[in-house]
Amino acid sequence: MKDIYISGIIVAINTGDLDFKKQIEELKLLCNNIGIKIQLEIIQKRNDYDKKFYVGKGKFRDLLEVIQTYNIDVVVFNDALSNSQRRNIEKFLGDIKIIDRNEVILEIFKRNARTAEAKLQVELATLTYELPKLIGMGKDLSRIGGGARGSGTGTRGSGETILEYKRRNIKDRINHLKKELKELEKVRKNKNKKRNDSYITQISILGYTSAGKSTLLKGLTNDDNILISEKLFSTLSTIARKVHFPSGLPSIFSDTVGFIRKLPIELIESFKSTLDEINYADAIIELIDISEETFDDKLKIVDKTINNILIDDIPKFLVFNKIDKLNFDQIQHIKTLYPNAIFVSAKSKESIHEFLLELEKKLIEFNIIKSEKFFFEYKDLWKLEKIKNNIGIKSKIKVKNGYVIEILSKENFLNKIKNEMP
Numbered sequence: 001m002k003d004i005y006i007s008g009i010i011v012a013i014n015t016g017d018l019d020f021k022k023q024i025e026e027l028k029l030l031c032n033n034i035g036i037k038i039q040l041e042i043i044q045k046r047n048d049y050d051k052k053f054y055v056g057k058g059k060f061r062d063l064l065e066v067i068q069t070y071n072i073d074v075v076v077f078n079d080a081l082s083n084s085q086r087r088n089i090e091k092f093l094g095d096i097k098i099i100d101r102n103e104v105i106l107e108i109f110k111r112n113a114r115t116a117e118a119k120l121q122v123e124l125a126t127l128t129y130e131l132p133k134l135i136g137m138g139k140d141l142s143r144i145g146g147g148a149r150g151s152g153t154g155t156r157g158s159g160e161t162i163l164e165y166k167r168r169n170i171k172d173r174i175n176h177l178k179k180e181l182k183e184l185e186k187v188r189k190n191k192n193k194k195r196n197d198s199y200i201t202q203i204s205i206l207g208y209t210s211a212g213k214s215t216l217l218k219g220l221t222n223d224d225n226i227l228i229s230e231k232l233f234s235t236l237s238t239i240a241r242k243v244h245f246p247s248g249l250p251s252i253f254s255d256t257v258g259f260i261r262k263l264p265i266e267l268i269e270s271f272k273s274t275l276d277e278i279n280y281a282d283a284i285i286e287l288i289d290i291s292e293e294t295f296d297d298k299l300k301i302v303d304k305t306i307n308n309i310l311i312d313d314i315p316k317f318l319v320f321n322k323i324d325k326l327n328f329d330q331i332q333h334i335k336t337l338y339p340n341a342i343f344v345s346a347k348s349k350e351s352i353h354e355f356l357l358e359l360e361k362k363l364i365e366f367n368i369i370k371s372e373k374f375f376f377e378y379k380d381l382w383k384l385e386k387i388k389n390n391i392g393i394k395s396k397i398k399v400k401n402g403y404v405i406e407i408l409s410k411e412n413f414l415n416k417i418k419n420e421m422p
Contacts, residue, residue, distance in 0.1 A: 209258030249392025
């Protein structure tokens with residue numbers, strides 16, 4: 001089905017942010033994801049935002065003229081609007097729809113929420129953002145209700161204004177959503193505890209939205225059910241898959257929601273339970289799209305977001321994706337700047353193999369997995385078959401009466417093998 005677009009314009013204040021141009025480019029992409037085709041931008045350089053109109057009133061006269069000239073349907077603001085700004089702007093622009101950056105991101109999350117939990121999280125974030133906007137919405141929401149207070153759920157009580165009624169309903173719904181999510185969080189924590197106590201290494205893939213996290217997971221697993229999309233925030237729920245390293249070592253790789261500039265705090269709070277899964281990982285892959293000119297800027301955003309989420313000091317491995325888009329000299333230059341990074345093209349099978357070899361070395365270097373040599377007599381090789389689903393084999397040397405096998409696994413499983421060996 002062909003996408004249907006409405007006409008939009010971006011209004012933004014440039015206070016001197018170094019990434020301002022990137023903010024606008026990103027907002028255009030975000031708008032495109034919800035069917036808003038941006039025709040042009042109105043940008044004003046100021047030290048601060050105008051308290052009444054976001055931009056100066058003179059700029060708004062220009063805006064009104066542009067709206068009429070280009071037949072604009074919606075005005076998109078690059079920042080979250082205050083209640084008073086929103087009221088003044090709506091009064092000035094009349095029937096033209098206005099939305100801010102946060103509302104654009106919330107709408108994308110709403111459209112991409114597929115699981116029951118993701119839908120609850122998005123609804124909670126939306127209501128949390130909407131609630132303060134009800135304050136001071138005018139006389140229409142200040143009329144007195146006539147029913148008896150407490151006469152039934154969803155009815156207005158005696159002396160209760162429409163505004164109070166709406167706020168009460170939203171607060172009740174927020175509390176209900178929080179309780180539901182709390183129950184789901186308990187279930188997840190139990191699952192994560194079992195996973196954490198298991199013998200299999202857990203690795204979380206984190207990164208900026210559209211860095212190629214899903215593409216990497218698909219490349220690691222050849223699973224055609226993993227959704228690959230150029231659109232931002234196409235993945236909201238955690239996707240976990242088993243992956244085997246070249247040694248045979250099994251691991252669980254998980255991909256969750258991506259990060260972005262100015263991610264609304266309401267979304268971070270609502271998705272905290274999902275993001276909290278990261279704290280159960282043995283290691284984190286910090287995935288960055290190396291083909292972007294400002295990849296170092298996105299790396300800072302990812303670093304900052306990860307540090308806000310993590311409870312424990314979990315090893316992080318920097319991985320640069322999309323090396324197929326760079327030439328040899330460019331890659332070598334970045335390698336000198338980031339000597340400990342791993343480089344990969346998530347679409348290349350050969351590159352995926354090299355990536356897994358490098359990552360396995362890192363896991364050993366950081367003692368996330370360990371290696372130990374065991375002697376197996378010929379008659380005891382059946383024991384190796386019994387444990388093969390939890391180990392990798394680093395080397396296998398034939399000796400008199402059997403084999404000396406260097407086994408890779410988590411320390412708890414290596415201890416289990418020691419205890420069970422004769």
